[in-house]
Amino acid sequence: MTLATFIQAMPKVELHVHLEGSIRPETLLALAQRHQVDLPARTVEGLRAWYTFTDFPHFIEIYLAVSSCLRTPDDIELIAREFLAGQAAQNIRYSEVTYTPYTHYLLRKLPFPEQLAALERARAWAEAEMGVTMGLVLDIPRSVSAQEGLLTAEWAIGAMGEGVVALGLGGPEVDNPPEKFKAAFDRAWAAGLPSVPHAGETVGPESIWGALRALHAVRIGHGVRCLEDPALVAELRERQIPLEVSPTSNVCLKVFPHLAAHALPRLLQEGLYVTLNSDDPPMFNTTLTEEYLHVANTFHLGRETLEQLTLNAVRASLLPASTRLELEQQFLGEFARLRVEHLL
Numbered sequence: 353m354t355l356a357t358f359i360q361a362m363p364k365v366e367l368h369v370h371l372e373g374s375i376r377p378e379t380l381l382a383l384a385q386r387h388q389v390d391l392p393a394r395t396v397e398g399l400r401a402w403y404t405f406t407d408f409p410h411f412i413e414i415y416l417a418v419s420s421c422l423r424t425p426d427d428i429e430l431i432a433r434e435f436l437a438g439q440a441a442q443n444i445r446y447s448e449v450t451y452t453p454y455t456h457y458l459l460r461k462l463p464f465p466e467q468l469a470a471l472e473r474a475r476a477w478a479e480a481e482m483g484v485t486m487g488l489v490l491d492i493p494r495s496v497s498a499q500e501g502l503l504t505a506e507w508a509i510g511a512m513g514e515g516v517v518a519l520g521l522g523g524p525e526v527d528n529p530p531e532k533f534k535a536a537f538d539r540a541w542a543a544g545l546p547s548v549p550h551a552g553e554t555v556g557p558e559s560i561w562g563a564l565r566a567l568h569a570v571r572i573g574h575g576v577r578c579l580e581d582p583a584l585v586a587e588l589r590e591r592q593i594p595l596e597v598s599p600t601s602n603v604c605l606k607v608f609p610h611l612a613a614h615a616l617p618r619l620l621q622e623g624l625y626v627t628l629n630s631d632d633p634p635m636f637n638t639t640l641t642e643e644y645l646h647v648a649n650t651f652h653l654g655r656e657t658l659e660q661l662t663l664n665a666v667r668a669s670l671l672p673a674s675t676r677l678e679l680e681q682q683f684l685g686e687f688a689r690l691r692v693e694h695l696l
């Protein structure tokens with residue numbers, strides 16, 4: 353068994369992946385046609401070329417254009433089903449999926465309960481048909497006002513028994529510091545809803561400090577720029593705050609010039625808690641499986657490190673403790689079995 357076969361076969365968990373950033377190119381083109389949205393591309397190859405980002409604001413512009421192709425609850429259910437089928441094909445048993453309900457509420461006046469019901473239908477279908485499932489991270493897009501952010505927090509708190517596992521914070525980090533949304537995250541924290549904001553991707557350490565101090569963050573989306581501040585590295589190491597690292601995303605959005613220059617090996621050397629993720633896989637022309645493969649090849653990571661990264665994701669997931677332990681035991685058993693096959 354080659355390392356590539358091992359990576360493909362390995363059971364996985366993914367903690368940082370956006371539903372609206374995971375629409376299959378073929379499906380996006382079909383939705384654009386159905387709803388008469390004039391995208392600048394009409395073919396899969398054209399979309400690939402369109403997904404060449406100059407910087408983070410350019411990425412957000414394209415992300416919003418993609419989001420505007422979602423008009424009905426059926427569209428949301430369709431992309432969620434296809435997403436979960438794609439995760440199942442990679443043996444990703446559980447995903448914590450970021451979804452931005454406010455965008456669809458604002459753009460299409462889609463009531464939140466209808467969005468949630470569509471996601472729940474997809475989740476139930478995937479669990480019954482393929483044995484994979486997801487938890488939802490509802491994120492506040494940072495460009496909205498603090499008041500609008502509170503609405504997402506209220507929705508998320510109200511849906512805690514219906515698949516929502518955390519409150520997130522995404523969108524343009526520059527000029528939108530974590531502190532802006534303190535009230536929303538305070539409310540979530542008081543209700544017992546965990547906080548998993550993006551921080552330290554396009555802004556440096558102060559954004560991560562803000563996420564820890566003002567937003568009660570239990571994990572950090574990206575966080576790769578923590579290395580610019582040794583005191584922050586010490587804090588993250590001491591508290592073992594999981595970082596949701598997405599290498600190809602960071603290269604596509606020019607956080608690092610190329611994969612070999614990525615911070616991943618240094619984060620590991622510093623003893624930080626690292627998980628591996630795909631972020632917006634078709635937009636970055638990647639998958640979680642490919643992320644494992646790319647970092648294994650680029651940084652010469654062995655099977656043990658890949659297994660550790662996977663177990664890190666299981667342990668940092670927001671599943672109930674008993675389910676998390678069960679999943680961990682299951683993964684350990686499958687790793688042992690794969691290891692035997694790997695040696696043959």
Ligand SMILES: [Zn+2]
Nearest residue numbers: 370550573631
């Ligand atoms: Zn993200």
